[in-house]
Amino acid sequence: MTESIPRAFPPGTFTPAPGRGKLGRMLLAQARTEAALALRNGEQVLLTLLIPLALLIGLTLLKIVPLSEPRVNAVTPRILALAVMSSAFTGQAIALGFDRRYGVLKRLAATAIPRWLLGAGRVLAALTIVAIQVIVLGVVAALLGWAPELSGVAWAVVLVLLGTIAFGALGVLLGGALRAEIVLAVANIVWFVLLLAGGIALPPSSLPGGLGAVVELLPSGALADALNTVLTRGGAPGWQPVLVLIIWAAAAGGIATRTTRLT
């Protein structure tokens, strides 16, 4: 073994000084990185902001679908539900699928970050993106004349939080279990199906036969209907959609903790 120490590294350069970083700093560093990555990714921005914006403006200004007047009041709550589903479910699932492919979960799990904090960082990043979506869509809707019932705004915040957690848990369940390409395909198909037939584009009550009753039990139908209720009528949503979101969050989260793989 040669003993020549290169000039670039004076003795003591790598003297051990290990230790875990501060929890808050780790959480913020991870959440900030993941939120920045989502905002920098063109496909993610298309999915989370541009498509909801296009639908918000299009459905408000073009009278293709019959809606109650003012149209923007009927459209906005459903577009907010779509935005939550897009980022928390589809965006999260695809990002997680490819993050696993590129080994980042293992990389981070090998640092001093506790495992629970890895999950918390993702949740915080997802909530940050949802907050940005709600602000952008809310401002554009307001410019289009949106006037939500103020008595329902606090409930709307609670519903968006619950919806983010329920859809986020489903996104992690999907993105943490399958191969990246399959995640990409399934997450996009589910998004499209739920948009058209899952109670987002059309209210469950307008769907034929018993389908409406089933759709009310989906997270998409529950979130869209409840947001519609609190923002157009004001006050509290019924207990059913809240319970539906909680059950989906608990069930998907519970399964995901067992099925999510690092690579």
Add this chain to the structure above:
Amino acid sequence: MSPTSLRSGHPLGSTVVTAHPTTPAVEVSGLVKRYGSTVAVNGLDLRMDRGSVLALLGPNGAGKTSTVELCEGFLRPDGGTVRVLGLDPIRDGAALRARIGVMPQGGGAYPGVRTEEMLRLVAACAANPLDPAWLLDVLGLSAARRTPYKRLSGGQQQRLSLACALVGRPELVFLDEPTAGLDPQARRLVWDLVQALRSDGVGVLLTTHLMDEAETLADQVVIVDHGRVVASGTPRELTSSGSAEQQLRFRARPGLDTKLLVDALPENCKVDEVGPGSYLVAGCIDPQVVSTVTSWCAQQGVLAEELRVARRSLEDVFLELTGRELRS
């Protein structure tokens, strides 16, 4: 920035580094890991001193990566015990990971993350990290610091992965094939880094299938195959194992009948045509043996080319122990 200015005022961070300075860095006994019916690690024993360099050497599929991941706490053993810095990697995983640095095989980062962004994220997980900008400079990544991970070359990804393993000032690092896919310059840099780590008291456990790498860097080489240790020792011990066994190699026409030569040589000498026209005489090589070989060549009417006497290389030991057939 000068590296000395990187030393922080809190050398021990939030964990106690040398609670039991006499416990080995790594102590593994009877380790077993199965994947279905495949046995990846099959009763492996290992002991690595603190601050030393240990090279796990073995063919593909020998169980090197499984062994490393069992030490890091990524895999749960099916049998045997693992202690790293005196800790159980599964039960005390959180405490252990704060003290070690890990370079997983094939690296790991978000596909769209920028080089510097990734290293800063990993640095944020440590109490007293090295300066990320300095480390990127050392590893020749300064020009690529804003390049997304998926656009980095394989070698650049490897170097970023190494930076992530070192940035937390660990007392022990696990490097899984640290020089795979690197060009000769980068490989030399990794060797220099490993030697600098060792002289600063950082233990290094690395896997490789490069003999010269193990021979140059390691205090202790452990050769594994089929999930077991087949040999271990210092590079010198391994290459001179047995006695003063040496080799004499030469090239001549392929297909010579070596029977007469074997008869003429002392009994402890073996003769082999190891490749077409490449002959190897192993045993106690003295001037008499050399003379016997050259006169035999003269009798055969051939000229012995490139005749040289050498100690066996680690590669010879390795091939002897692990066989010559190709592994998947």
